Amino acid sequence: MVLPIEVNEDEQTPIYHQIEEQVKALIVSGYLPADTALPSIRALAGNLGCSVITTRRAYQNLEQQDYIKTYRGKGTFVREVTREKRSILKEQAVQDALRQAVKTARQHEYTDTEIQRLLNIVLREEK
DSSP states (O other): OOOOOOOOOTSSSOOOOOOOOOHHHHTTSSSOTTTOEOHHHHHHHHHHOOHHHHHHHHHHHHHHHTTTTEETTTEEEEEEHHHHHHHHHHHHEEEEEEEEHHHHHHHTTTHHHHHHHHHHHHHHHOO
């Protein structure tokens, strides 16, 4: 299985964190349902063109957060995410993205009113 994940080496965010967040989003969105087998650490590293150490760290973090489970000799699989947790995580992800957008706007010295105007433009464009 090839996961629809892209890493950007130019971002300040570490690659392992980019992988972690994208896998988490795929799980929370339902794209990767419970019990789905994930690519091995080596296969994912090869697909993304990054090191095995990087993908191992992402998988370890995801396992610590109960998104995935690794079974020795069988592979790594998606764990069940409750509907309530899924709802909370989706909202958190959108809030994080909006926080980043507001931070960027404030760095460019936009007022709250101007930020709201820009958000309304984006919302109309995305209909």
